[in-house]
Amino acid sequence: MCSQLTLIEINTYGMKNILNSTCFNCQKTLIIGKPICPYCFAVQRKSYSRNDLFGYLEQYFPTKPVEKKQFISTKIEIKQRDYEKILVLSILTLGLYYFYYLLLTLQDLNDHWCHPHGRYEVTTKNDTFILLVALTLTTFVSVPFIQYIRYEKLRNHLLKAPQMENQNIPINGTKIFWIYVVYDFFFLGTGTMLFFGLSSIIADWFFEFNTASITAVFFLVAATVFTLAILSGIVLIMLERSWQEVFNEHIAWHYDLPAKKRKQRRTRRARNVYQKLNLNE
Numbered sequence: 001m002c003s004q005l006t007l008i009e010i011n012t013y014g015m016k017n018i019l020n021s022t023c024f025n026c027q028k029t030l031i032i033g034k035p036i037c038p039y040c041f042a043v044q045r046k047s048y049s050r051n052d053l054f055g056y057l058e059q060y061f062p063t064k065p066v067e068k069k070q071f072i073s074t075k076i077e078i079k080q081r082d083y084e085k086i087l088v089l090s091i092l093t094l095g096l097y098y099f100y101y102l103l104l105t106l107q108d109l110n111d112h113w114c115h116p117h118g119r120y121e122v123t124t125k126n127d128t129f130i131l132l133v134a135l136t137l138t139t140f141v142s143v144p145f146i147q148y149i150r151y152e153k154l155r156n157h158l159l160k161a162p163q164m165e166n167q168n169i170p171i172n173g174t175k176i177f178w179i180y181v182v183y184d185f186f187f188l189g190t191g192t193m194l195f196f197g198l199s200s201i202i203a204d205w206f207f208e209f210n211t212a213s214i215t216a217v218f219f220l221v222a223a224t225v226f227t228l229a230i231l232s233g234i235v236l237i238m239l240e241r242s243w244q245e246v247f248n249e250h251i252a253w254h255y256d257l258p259a260k261k262r263k264q265r266r267t268r269r270a271r272n273v274y275q276k277l278n279l280n281e
Contacts, residue, residue, distance in 0.1 A: 021047060023039065023040060024042070024046065028040075030044070035047070035052050036053075076111040076114045078108055078112055078251050078254075080248040080252060081108075081248070086101050086244075087241075099143075102135065102146055102150070103132060105244075105247070106126055106128050106131055106146070106149075108247070109126060109153055110128060112124050112251070112254075115254055122157045122160050124157050126149055131146055140184045140187075140188070144176075144181050145177070147173070148174070151171060151173040151176045154170055154247060154250075155169050155172055155173070161250070167246070167249060167250065167253075168242075168246050168249065169246060170239070170242060179232065183229060183236060189229075190225045190229055193218050193221045193225060194218075194222045196218045197218030197219045200214050200215040
């Protein structure tokens with residue numbers, strides 16, 4: 001005869017549950033693999049270890065953060081944009097295409113959030129319609145604010161994204177905002193100095209004023225300010241190219257594709273940010 005009786009029952013899903021133990025508290029039959037009695041909720045300390053209990057509870061009350069898996073979205077496909085082509089088209093159209101590019105990237109950030117994301121990740125959604133109206137009505141005034149939104153949205157999202165340990169990040173939105181304010185100041189200052197210089201020449205023609213020295217000063221200041229505008233514009237081009245490369249890397253991660261012009265190492269800015277995050281943790 002068998003020394004121990006093993007009972008087997010069929011549950012509602014057609015699977016077998018082996019019943020060969022009893023609860024020490026209520027003496028009712030238990031199912032193997034469940035360290036908590038379903039009748040009196042007593043923990044079966046003699047039959048299961050702490051690890052078994054925590055593993056069982058983790059199935060129903062998870063405490064560990066869920067790692068985001070790579071996936072391919074079939075809803076909205078986001079392109080990896082080539083900034084060199086965008087720069088050439090912007091120069092050929094005297095900057096008009098660049099404004100269109102800003103709106104495209106804002107829409108890219110919205111489409112990016114259509115992919116599944118964890119609850120801990122920061123959204124990249126923005127109000128494209130309001131920003132379009134602002135860009136149409138106040139071009140030079142609204143561009144710094146648009147740039148602040150673009151850089152800050154992407155930066156904050158990447159800092160909470162699962163692949164952040166290998167991901168470069170753009171500068172924060174406040175810095176890019178003030179860089180664009182300085183660029184607009186130099187650009188408008190150049191036009192203002194040229195206007196006063198031409199006005200002094202016209203005044204000399206009609207009123208016979210000796211404005212040669214004043215005209216020279218205006219044009220000299222205009223040349224100096226224009227040079228500063230060119231230098232700040234070069235800085236902005238480099239930062240914009242970096243922003244697009246970072247976004248391309250992130251999109252390539254979503255689709256499990258190689259990114260365009262992927263950098264082989266982190267930038268110094270990215271390393272400094274990650275070091276600060278590790279120290280805070």
